[in-house]
Amino acid sequence: MSDAFTVLAAGGTVVTANKRLARSITLDWNHHQRAAGLQAWPAGRVLSWPSFIASLHALSQRRGGEAGKRLLLGEVHARLLWQDIIEAASADLLPGAATPLAEEAARAWRLLCEWRIPLAGLAVAADSRDSLAFAGWAEAYHSRCESGGWADVAMLAPMLLADLGRGGIEAPARLHLTGFTDRTPLQEGLLEGLAARGCRLSTDGPPAPAADTSHRRCSDPGEELEEAARWARRWRDDEPHARIGIVVTDLASRPAEVRRRILDVISPRWRLEPARQLPVNFSLGQPLAGFGLVRVALRILGCLAGQLDHRHAVEMLTSRYLPDGAVEASARARLVWKAGRRTGTTIPLGKLLAEAAGDAPLLHARLAALLEAIGRVPRRQRPGQWADAFRLLLEAVGWPGDAPLASDEHQVADAWQELLDELRSCDAVAGALEQPAALQLLGQMASERLFQPEGDPGAIQVLGTMEAIGQRFDALWVCGMTAQSWPPPAHSTALLPLRLQRAHGLPGATPALVREQAERLVHWLGAGARQLVFSSPSFEGDEPLAPSPLLASLPAAAGLPRWPDKLWVGRMLDSTRLERLDDDPPPPVSDGEHPRGGSSLLEHEAACPARAFVQHRLGATEMPVPAHGIDALARGSITHQALEFFYTAVGGHEQLLALGEEGRRQxxxxAIGRAIAGWLPDEADAVLRKLARNEHERQRGLLAGFIASECERPGFRILDTEKREASAAGLPALDRLQLRLRIDRIDELEDGSVLVIDYKTSRQLPGKNKWVGRLYSPQLPLYATLCAAGGIAFVQITAGKLAWQGVAAGACGIKGIMPADKLGDPAIGSWPELQASWRHGLEKLAREFLGGCFNVNRKQPQDARGEWAMAIRPQELGEMPEDEP
Incomplete structure (x- = not known):
C-alpha cells in the first residue's frame, strides 16, 4: 500500500484490478491524509482498469485522436448489440434465450480481444456448432461496431495504443498497478506502449507472507462460518481499529446463509434493528431490481400497460415508497383485500383508481396524476425519451415517498438514476422502442446490475476470493478451502475452440492453468497480514470433504482468538423460565352480539373452537390471493350455480326424461353459460375469456354425466334449489345464533319423504364417522333438522368420480345412501334416534361457541394451518398424546 500512496502523493495514477479495490485504496488514502494532520488534500486518482481505459478514451476525444472518434460502448450497450445479432442469426431460439447467450458471447469476445486472438481464423478453428456460430456472431459484431463508429473497452486498447504511437494522446507521467495477479496480453501491450511514451510504471512487489498462517478444520460449512465470525468478533473486541476480513470462496452460491450465520455472532440483534448500520460489510451485491425502492419503481412504471399483476399491485399499495402510506395504511390494506377477491390475476388501473376514491383519497389523487401522465407518453420513442418519461411518471406518483430515506436507500436511489442515464445512452444501439420493449429493457438492466450499498469502511469485511486480492488486512480468515472447490474446476468458454484456448493459455483452459492461478491467489491472499487462517469443513451433509492440497504445508491452527459467548438464540433459550398464567377465557357472546357465518360456524367450532372464535367473533379472514386462471373455489361455485339454473328450469325427474338427450344438453x-357469465368480470382479458370457454367445455362434460345418472334414479321432484333458511330449529342455543343457511337442493322422493342434498366438488368427502359423535360435518344434519327431512346426502361431482354418500330413514334406491339403522352405532337404531343425536350435537356446538370456548383441537391440526396457525399457534402445544380424549 505504501507504493500506491507514494504514487498518489506525487500526483500519479493508481490502477486497480477491480472497482472494490479502487474504493478501498481511495478510503485508505483519505484516512492516511487525515492521520497526517491535513485538513484538505487533492483527491487521489485511483481507477479500476475499465475506468482507466475510459479516461484515456476521454483524453483521445479532447485531443482529436482516432480512439476518441469511437463511441465507447458500456456493458449494457454491448450486450444489447450481441443480443440483437444472436436473435437475427438464430430464428429458432426460444423467447429469452438470447439474453444468457449474449452474456456468454460478450465474455468470449473479451477473451478473444484480451489474448489477441485473430478474428479471421476463428471459423476455420471452430470445433463445435457453438464455436462456429460464435465466429459468425463475432464477425457481425465487429462489422456493426465498425459501421456504427463504436468500440467496447476490449476493442479500444489497440486504438489507444495507436494514438500513443502517433502522439495523439499523452501518456500519464506516473502509473502504479495493484491487485493484478495476472495481466492479459492486451494489458501488457498497452502498458508497454505507455512506458515507451515516457510513463513511469510500477507494480506491487511480491506479496509478503502473513506473519502467522495456519489451517483450521471444522465439522461442516455452518460451523466453519460461525468459527470465522467468532474469531473476527474477538479480533474486533481486542483491537477495534484492526482491518479484519472473512473470505468465503463460495459466497455467490449462498449469500443468505453467510449473512445470517455471521451476523448472528457479530451483530446478534440485526433482526430486531433492521435500520441500524451493520458492523459488517458484505461485498456480494444483489441485483438492483431486488431492492425495495427499485422494485416499487418498476411496479409503478408497469402501470403503463393499463393494468397491474395482483402481486405487483399489493407491493405498490403497501409500500412506504408511495407518499401518505402511514396516513392511509388501513385504507390501502382494505384495497389490497378487495383486490385479492377479484377474478383474475390482473387489476385494471382504472378500476383501482375507482376503488381508491372512497377509502384512500390521497392515493386516489396520486393514481389520478399517474394516469394523466401516462396519457401523455407516446407508445413508441427512443430509449433516452423513455428515460425522461419514466422519471416524469415516478414524479407524478410521488416516488420515493415522503418518509426520510436511510443512507443505503439514498445510494439505491442514486444507482436507479444512474440506470436511467444508462438507458438514455442506449439510443444509438437500441433505436426506437415500443412501450413493452422499453419496460422489458429497463427491468432487464435493473436485474443484471449488481449493487452493494457502501457501508462503514472500518467494518469487518466479508468478501469473495477475487475481491480480497490486493487489499490489506491485519487479520484474514479464508473459508471453504476444500479439495473439491480449491483449485476450482477448469471452466473454459464453450464459444471458443478449446484448442485455441489452450494454445493461447486462456484462463480455465486446462487444469494446470487453473492450479497455477489458484496457487498465485493463495500466495496473494492475506499478504502482509498479522494472522491468516485458512479453513475447510470435514463434511457437507453426509459427504466427507478433504482439505485443499494447496494447504498441505500449513500447520494446524491452535490458540486462535475466539469470542466464547453463546449466540443470541442460545441466551434467549437459557433465559426462559416457567410462568404460570391465570385462566382468562374469552367472554361469552353477549345479547347484542351477532356472529357472522352460516353452517361453517358450527363446522369450524367442531374442528377447532379457537379458529371459530377468531374467524366468527373477531371477524378475521385469510388474505385472499387471486388464482392464475380459474381456481377450485371458482369452479365449484360455477358447478353449483349451473345446477341451480338447470334444475330450476327442469323441475324434476319426469321433466328430465321428457327433455330427451338433446334438450338436456341445450x-x-x-345454465353453464349463465353461471360463467356471472363469474366472468366485464374487463376480463382475452386469456381469461379463453379459459372461460375451456371451463364451459369442462363443466359440460362433468355435469352431463351427473345428469345422465339422475335419469336412472327413482322418481323425484325438486322442491327447492339454493334455498335460504334461518336456523330456527326450536333449540335455544342454536336459535340464538340466527345462522343464515343455504341449502343446495331439496328433493321430494316417490314415497313423499324429503331428501336434502349438498353438492361436493372436492375430491374428498367427510370421514366415515360424520353422522355420529362430534359433528365435524354439521351442515347436512343441521339442514335435516330445519327441514324435517327423511334423508340427507352429499353428492360428489368430480372428473372421473360420481358418488352419493348419505343416510336416510329407510332405503331410497340410491347407492351410497344407507338406512339409519345400518350405521353400526349401538346408540342409533332408527332415524328419530339419529335426529335426536344430531339435535344434541348441534346444540352442544352452539353452546360451546356462545360460551366463548377457545380450545385448540390437536386432533384436527389441519384446520389451523397457514395464516390461521399464526393466530392460533397450535404448534406451541406439541403433539397430541395418545390417551388424550
Whole structure:
C-alpha cells in the first residue's frame, strides 16, 4: 500500500484490478491524509482498469485522436448489440434465450480481444456448432461496431495504443498497478506502449507472507462460518481499529446463509434493528431490481400497460415508497383485500383508481396524476425519451415517498438514476422502442446490475476470493478451502475452440492453468497480514470433504482468538423460565352480539373452537390471493350455480326424461353459460375469456354425466334449489345464533319423504364417522333438522368420480345412501334416534361457541394451518398424546 500512496502523493495514477479495490485504496488514502494532520488534500486518482481505459478514451476525444472518434460502448450497450445479432442469426431460439447467450458471447469476445486472438481464423478453428456460430456472431459484431463508429473497452486498447504511437494522446507521467495477479496480453501491450511514451510504471512487489498462517478444520460449512465470525468478533473486541476480513470462496452460491450465520455472532440483534448500520460489510451485491425502492419503481412504471399483476399491485399499495402510506395504511390494506377477491390475476388501473376514491383519497389523487401522465407518453420513442418519461411518471406518483430515506436507500436511489442515464445512452444501439420493449429493457438492466450499498469502511469485511486480492488486512480468515472447490474446476468458454484456448493459455483452459492461478491467489491472499487462517469443513451433509492440497504445508491452527459467548438464540433459550398464567377465557357472546357465518360456524367450532372464535367473533379472514386462471373455489361455485339454473328450469325427474338427450344438453349449456357469465368480470382479458370457454367445455362434460345418472334414479321432484333458511330449529342455543343457511337442493322422493342434498366438488368427502359423535360435518344434519327431512346426502361431482354418500330413514334406491339403522352405532337404531343425536350435537356446538370456548383441537391440526396457525399457534402445544380424549 505504501507504493500506491507514494504514487498518489506525487500526483500519479493508481490502477486497480477491480472497482472494490479502487474504493478501498481511495478510503485508505483519505484516512492516511487525515492521520497526517491535513485538513484538505487533492483527491487521489485511483481507477479500476475499465475506468482507466475510459479516461484515456476521454483524453483521445479532447485531443482529436482516432480512439476518441469511437463511441465507447458500456456493458449494457454491448450486450444489447450481441443480443440483437444472436436473435437475427438464430430464428429458432426460444423467447429469452438470447439474453444468457449474449452474456456468454460478450465474455468470449473479451477473451478473444484480451489474448489477441485473430478474428479471421476463428471459423476455420471452430470445433463445435457453438464455436462456429460464435465466429459468425463475432464477425457481425465487429462489422456493426465498425459501421456504427463504436468500440467496447476490449476493442479500444489497440486504438489507444495507436494514438500513443502517433502522439495523439499523452501518456500519464506516473502509473502504479495493484491487485493484478495476472495481466492479459492486451494489458501488457498497452502498458508497454505507455512506458515507451515516457510513463513511469510500477507494480506491487511480491506479496509478503502473513506473519502467522495456519489451517483450521471444522465439522461442516455452518460451523466453519460461525468459527470465522467468532474469531473476527474477538479480533474486533481486542483491537477495534484492526482491518479484519472473512473470505468465503463460495459466497455467490449462498449469500443468505453467510449473512445470517455471521451476523448472528457479530451483530446478534440485526433482526430486531433492521435500520441500524451493520458492523459488517458484505461485498456480494444483489441485483438492483431486488431492492425495495427499485422494485416499487418498476411496479409503478408497469402501470403503463393499463393494468397491474395482483402481486405487483399489493407491493405498490403497501409500500412506504408511495407518499401518505402511514396516513392511509388501513385504507390501502382494505384495497389490497378487495383486490385479492377479484377474478383474475390482473387489476385494471382504472378500476383501482375507482376503488381508491372512497377509502384512500390521497392515493386516489396520486393514481389520478399517474394516469394523466401516462396519457401523455407516446407508445413508441427512443430509449433516452423513455428515460425522461419514466422519471416524469415516478414524479407524478410521488416516488420515493415522503418518509426520510436511510443512507443505503439514498445510494439505491442514486444507482436507479444512474440506470436511467444508462438507458438514455442506449439510443444509438437500441433505436426506437415500443412501450413493452422499453419496460422489458429497463427491468432487464435493473436485474443484471449488481449493487452493494457502501457501508462503514472500518467494518469487518466479508468478501469473495477475487475481491480480497490486493487489499490489506491485519487479520484474514479464508473459508471453504476444500479439495473439491480449491483449485476450482477448469471452466473454459464453450464459444471458443478449446484448442485455441489452450494454445493461447486462456484462463480455465486446462487444469494446470487453473492450479497455477489458484496457487498465485493463495500466495496473494492475506499478504502482509498479522494472522491468516485458512479453513475447510470435514463434511457437507453426509459427504466427507478433504482439505485443499494447496494447504498441505500449513500447520494446524491452535490458540486462535475466539469470542466464547453463546449466540443470541442460545441466551434467549437459557433465559426462559416457567410462568404460570391465570385462566382468562374469552367472554361469552353477549345479547347484542351477532356472529357472522352460516353452517361453517358450527363446522369450524367442531374442528377447532379457537379458529371459530377468531374467524366468527373477531371477524378475521385469510388474505385472499387471486388464482392464475380459474381456481377450485371458482369452479365449484360455477358447478353449483349451473345446477341451480338447470334444475330450476327442469323441475324434476319426469321433466328430465321428457327433455330427451338433446334438450338436456341445450338446457345444460344455457345454465353453464349463465353461471360463467356471472363469474366472468366485464374487463376480463382475452386469456381469461379463453379459459372461460375451456371451463364451459369442462363443466359440460362433468355435469352431463351427473345428469345422465339422475335419469336412472327413482322418481323425484325438486322442491327447492339454493334455498335460504334461518336456523330456527326450536333449540335455544342454536336459535340464538340466527345462522343464515343455504341449502343446495331439496328433493321430494316417490314415497313423499324429503331428501336434502349438498353438492361436493372436492375430491374428498367427510370421514366415515360424520353422522355420529362430534359433528365435524354439521351442515347436512343441521339442514335435516330445519327441514324435517327423511334423508340427507352429499353428492360428489368430480372428473372421473360420481358418488352419493348419505343416510336416510329407510332405503331410497340410491347407492351410497344407507338406512339409519345400518350405521353400526349401538346408540342409533332408527332415524328419530339419529335426529335426536344430531339435535344434541348441534346444540352442544352452539353452546360451546356462545360460551366463548377457545380450545385448540390437536386432533384436527389441519384446520389451523397457514395464516390461521399464526393466530392460533397450535404448534406451541406439541403433539397430541395418545390417551388424550
Amino acid at each position: 338446457c345444460l349449456d344455457t
